[in-house]
Amino acid sequence: MRWVTNFSQGDKSQKDLLGGKGANLAEMTNLGLPVPPGFTISTEACRAYLQAGGEPEGLGEEITEHLRGLERRMGRTLGDAHDPLLVSVRSGAKFSMPGMMETVLNIGLNDRSVRGLAEQSGNPRFAQDSYRRLLQMFGATVLGVDAERFSELLDRAKADKGTDSDLDLDADDLERLVEQFKQVIAEHGGREFPQEPGEQLELAVRAVFDSWNTPRARLYRRQERIPEDLGTAVNVQTMVFGNFGMDSGSGVAFTRDPATGSHGVYGDYLANAQGEDVVAGIRNTVALADFARLDPRSYDQLMEIMATLERHYRDMCDIEFTVERGTLWMLQTRVGKRTPEAAFRIGSSMRDEGLVDADEQLRRVTGDQLASLMFPRFDSSAERRLVARGMNASPGAAVGKVVFDSPTAVQWTERGEQVILLRKETNPDDLAGMMVAQGILTSRGGKTSHAAVVARGMGRTCVCGAESLDVDAAAREARVRDGGVLREGDVISIDGATGEVFLGDVPVVDSLVVRHFEGDETVGDPEQDAGADVVQAVSQVMAHADVRRRLQVRANADTGEDAARARRFGAEGIGLCRTEHMFLGDRRELVERLIVAEDEETQQAALDALLPLQRRDFVDILEAMDGLPVTIRLIDPPLHEFLPDFTDLAVEVAVAAERGEVDEHRSRLLEHVRRLHEQNPMLGLRGVRLGIAIPGLFVMQARAIVEAAADRVAAGGTPLPEIMVPLVASVRELEVVRRQILAVAEEVQTARGVRVDVQVGTMIELPRAAFLADRIARSADFFSFGTNDLTQMAWGFSRDDVESAFFARYFDHGIFDVSPFESLDTLGVGGMVEMGTVKGRSTKPDLKVGVCGEHGGDPASIHFFHRTGLDYVSCSPFRVPVARLEAGRAAVLDQP
Secondary structure, three states, X not given: OOOEEEHHXXXXXXXXXXXXXXXXXXXXXXXXXXOOOEEEEOHHHHHHHHHHOOOOOOHHHHHHHHHHHHHHHHOOEEOOOOOEEOEEEEEEEOOOOOOOOXXXXXXXXXOOHHHHHHHHHOOHHHHHHHHHHHHHHHHHHHOOOOHHHHHHHHHXXXXXXXXXXXXXXXXXXXXXXXXXXXXXXXXXXXXXXXXXXXXXXXXXXXXXXXXXXXXXXHHHHHHHOOOOOOXXXXXXXXXXXXXXXXXXXXXXXXXXXXXXXXXXXXXEEEXXXXXXXXXXXXXXXXXXXXXXXXXXXXXXXXXXXXXXXXXXXXXXXXXXXXXXXXXXXXXXXXEOOOOHHHHXXXXXXXXXXXXXXXXXXXXXXXXHHHHHHOOOEEOOOOOXXXXXXXXXXXXXXXXXXXXXXXXXXXXXXXXXOOEEEEEOOOOHHHHHHHHHOOEEEEOOOOOOOHHHHHHHHHOOEEEEOOOOEEEEOOOOEEEEOOOOEEEOOOEEEEEOXXXXXXXXXXXXXXXXXXXXXXXXXXXXXXXXXXXXXXXXXXHHHHHHXXXXXXXXEEEEOOOHHHHHHHHHOOOOOEEEEEHHHHHOHHHHHHHHHHHHOOOHHHHHHHXXXXXXXXXXXXXXXXXXXXXXEEEEEOOOOOHHHHOOOHHHHHHHHHHHHHOOOOOHHHHHHHHHHHHHOOOOHHHOOOOHHHHHHOHHHHHHHHHHHHHHHHHHHHOOOOOEEEEEEOOOOOHHHHHHHHHHHHHHHHHHHHHHOOOOXXXXXXXXXXXXXXXXXXXXHHHOOEEEEOHHHHHXXXXXXXXXXXXXXXXXHHHHOOOOXXXXXXXXXOOOHHHHHHHXXXXXXXXXXXXXXXXXXXXXXOHHHHHHHHHHOOOEEEEOHHHHHHHHHHHHHHHHHOOO
């Protein structure tokens, strides 16, 4: 096996092997763009290293072989004392991961080669600055020294010089810093800084591999559902220098605005700087328009390259570049991260431009992005107090209490607070806080800063570069230029679409996209709303998704109001109407009477009182969904939900007896509660068992459903009720209840003189039902998988009990990449869904099969249900558009 590949030997299709960065460096090299030469150590080498706990056999020899080739090509030797070759080491997984190791630049410099670099460049300041950067990056990234120790020394050197810019430090100042940095490494890094260039390279490569399992990397993978076993590649690249002087610099650029998706070139440039300076925000950057004035020739060349890359990738590209003494070099490109708003705009405009077709436009947006666009926005008519303005880095409306560091953000969020993380600039150590914050606000940096890039990738609202804020994290406050002060705990609102920061809690209103789904025709008019083009883009892609998808999308709805909203959102029926929700409130007492009834007369009286209430419920729902199927699940509560707490009731009766106040009803109720008390109600008298134990209950519900359907027929409607029997494990259970339902249905239809198409099916939520699906299908008109309970049964744990108990440890150990209640466990639970579907259709080839757990609205799960051949998914009304979009994407992505 070969572990290392030259840039000239790969291409963009090899992201699994070379990582995203390495594959794209190879692609740019093949396109003939000016890329500094180098090589990529593969993800396979990383996986082998992590598995073996050390360097795999042959890796060291291959790295040496490719390094020698690079030295021959460049005519210099790594770390040579007179004319040194220097290289950078960067991580590069298949997916861009902010939690991975930061770049180490200038590897090969030491106490001797720094003097050779000074002689060759004729610029001692540049040489010492490069050495200082190596020590700072290597110490923090490879040896684990607290980065603040270096920053404090740098700040002190600037203060001693009477400046706030590192550019004002001369060669002597920087040489003193170099010695101080080496001392910090010796004291806090566990060793002296390695002077041997080969050892520097070896340690940096190992540090990249080790960074795959750092807490922040694992946290990000968990958040983004990135598999734990991919590993990262390592890119070793010849150094080019943006810190030679004011004729040099580094920049980051996008071929379109990553925040809005608007046409044009967007980016930042920093003269006399190396690449990490731009994203770190140590100095405020200038826009690319200013770069055009500073270096017109390099700017024109950059514009040509960016146009080439966008046409080649047929997508918005994110580019890192360096100018060395007037010569442009490309250090990286990738398909750029973008906000949800930008994703829909870019897809629509590129389709209009002929760069992509409708299928590709659909592939490039996701259900998660659509869900983000459905969140509320600030009410522009509300009174607002503007305190600062920055760059609109990532749209959204975020409200929360100001916090000044990541640990506080996590701590406050865990106690139920909503927070805004306010920093001068963010770095990878802030990842945990960025993930839990409602929004991110920085006083430095632009649209290409760390905060902006990470926030866009995670869908967080972000405002960057609010320069009027002077952030003092140690004092837990930010001074505003007009004299005000923001203190930790103050509530602010940030608008990621405009870059505005407001004091206090600004009211929000429905998003334009939600108003569009609700049928508001005014939101598509550009004269009415600035975001009309986003709505039009959403409408365009949704229309194509509906054409392409095979899966139908239904909604989980328990009221006529919810059903009506689901229909406006595009639901094609109801996949789950939970009737137990109809028995709460005032009706609970009637159910209580039914359960404790001691004779048929009392039981029937309770049922007679419930019947008209249930019928009215079903009329409303069937009317809202007229002409579409409505799956109504018969009552399926754990019995204890309708009975008083045993301990509380026992105390109440005992206290009353002590006072001589005997309540016969409460005393009899206590006897029934004691008799019916269950150690594990979730596995007790519920579902079909309750219907068999109290046969009149299911009969009453069936009568209410069929009578409601008959009322709808009389009113000229087309009701399509589907009665679902829950918690079935045996075909005999279903047969018993099915006979009762069909008998009462026939009775009602005969009495009313109408015919109602009533289907009777079951919910597959027990493993036994999945295994015996071929038998159960004999008595079922349809199956609906209840994946919430099926997950609990398959894993053997209760969701309410375990998520806070040990899930965090399971994530830490890589047992879970994502909660099985959030996204379907396709191997275990999904295996039963697949088996139940195949077995059921072996008995009835045309058996209708759906899923009604909340997994029906999860994008990743929807793709599995599509591949498994289900007929429909059902989810909450708000997630119906998301499910429609993902069902369309599943069909397109499933094409060979």
